[in-house]
Amino acid sequence: MFRFFRSLGYFKIKKMEMDTLHPQRTMFEKIWSRHQIMERDDGKVLLYVDKHWVHDISAAAFAILRQRHIAVHAPSRTFASPDHYIPTSSRNLADIADPEKRGMVDALRRDAASNGITLFGIDDPRQGIMHVLGPEQGVSLPGETIVCGDSHTSTHGALGALAFGIGATEVAHVLATQSIWQDKPKTMRITVNGALGEGVTAKDVILAIIARIGAAGAIGHAIEYAGPAIESLSMEGRLTLCNMSIEAGARAGMVAPDETTFAYVKGRPYVPGGEDWEHALADWRTLASDPGARFDREVTLDAGEIHPMMTWGTSPENALPITGRVPDPEKIAEPEKRAACERMLDYMGLTPGMPLTDIPVDRVFIGSCTNGRIEDLRSAAAIVKGKNVAAGVEAWVVPGSGLVKTQAEAEGLDRVFTAAGFQWRHAGCSMCLTTNGDMAAPGQHCASTTNRNFVGRQGSGVRTHLVSPIMAAAAALTGRFTDVRTLIGKAGRA
């Protein structure tokens, strides 16, 4: 078939040239150009993929390869961990009651073994959510292209990488060719000036950004987050930030690698050492956008104006400061937006104009690829320590990886949570999207550190409110959404 294509002369390959007119390049352009294998004359570029993560919904892609008798092209660049279907109550495959779901975890084990792919399996202490595991193991590195059949792959961009989610057919394409055809996205720089206030986290920053630009605000763009407030974030905060780029519609989100990045990466298991490390470091220092590099779009926010945020509706763009009130559809002029607001308030069971702090909480979920890292658990534990979960609230902590869980236990965080009445569980995606059966009940309000508040996302009829880990902790203690800053004031700095 491919010979047929070539003989027809369809889609000639363009000769690649450097753009000498615009020597100042963005970080995105630098990473993009060094991975460009070839370009078709219709503008599509075949990008080389440095790292590819597969998981327990990747069976369809492996099936495509088997049907066509194609081998995995670069098994050493492919990494696997089950996260969507594994139970958080135990580490036993047999505890997955549904045979189809159990089959997905088992299929990953078989597909990894038969193709020579590194697997962090259900019985491996390192198992975890891919977007926690990749940076944690040092598999995902600055300057790389990273893909996975999961939309939150944008997370890895926090290292100064180009990382994005792809579909099942594309997963098969990457397995077979270690490359992917892409349209070059536009670039957008989101600069956050100033310093973040007490109780304001990376989660609040990204919710404020999505509220500003909208859930479709960055469609077709790769975002670079920049400015003093971003530079001051820890690596884990940057991972949270980039994780939710997709919720603004962006192809990818990234942060320039700096000393914070290098200190985080150094010494992790899959990171090169010795001379290779020095070479890598020298290379990574050239990745940041050149001064004067032009972005297709610029957005600026003031960190001082960002408060602890929460969502009230069923799109991540429906985020407001905790000091706010539920919107009143009567005050919305455009009929379509008014109807959308009414529909959301009906689903969420909210009254127009009510203070957000009057919304009750039934469930609390701390975890996910957005907020399941050690710093997230430490900050939540600092709020929870010595207090109790409010009566009637069911609160869970699900670490993002087995190593996060082990670390938290070494620090005694598990005992802080369990003493307060939280459930302390095993690593996985869990209640973020309920694929493994972890879910809330219809009508319940859930304070969740996850990334999507879509209708039914955490169970049929469940009302998800996206918050930071410390806001989730505060909600667990008071039984309603609470400005965490009022608790920090009482307990001293969290």
Place this chain on the structure above:
Amino acid sequence: MKAFQAIDAPAAPIAQPDFDTDQIIPSRYLQKLRDNDFGAFLFRDLRFRKDGTENPDFVINKPAYRQSRVLVAERNFACGSSREHAVWALHDYGIQAVIAPSFGDIFFANALKNGLLPIVLPHPAVADLLAAIETLPGSRIRVDLETQTVAAPDGTTHAFSIDPFSKYCLLNGIDELDYTLGHLDRIEEFEKRHDAPATARADRQ
């Protein structure tokens, strides 16, 4: 993938912005293998009530929209998850094209690889199409990929763009993988010179 044919069929409105892939297919079906009929899971929680009976108020359950082969949707259709199952569900139900002012990026790419045509039209054109099919349910929309045009029920035509490669693949029922495999030599040549000192390889462990 079957070759894409011109469509002349009733169209159904999905007139909500940010209609996410969780609404197209809930996550509880993601463990199903491709040999299932995913059409049964399409819009599952909107199409069916808790007891499993059809919700007569949902758009494609209304008699005039039942035979729809085209959807006309709002901004950011199919945003959210990368689940290709969303495309499989639309495809298996019989939807062949979706028209919207914008799409979730990953869905857009997934659709093209499964013979489902995502068509971006400017917001006013989409608003006109929505008004037409809502005012007169069952109205037909024509989609011609060859000429890259959509014809509204009243005959007004709108041109749309699509990259020539995807168009070629759709019209001929060919997939991209064959094409890329034909260039494996280029990929292997690239790998030899790929300047990635930082690339951590499992085999270095």
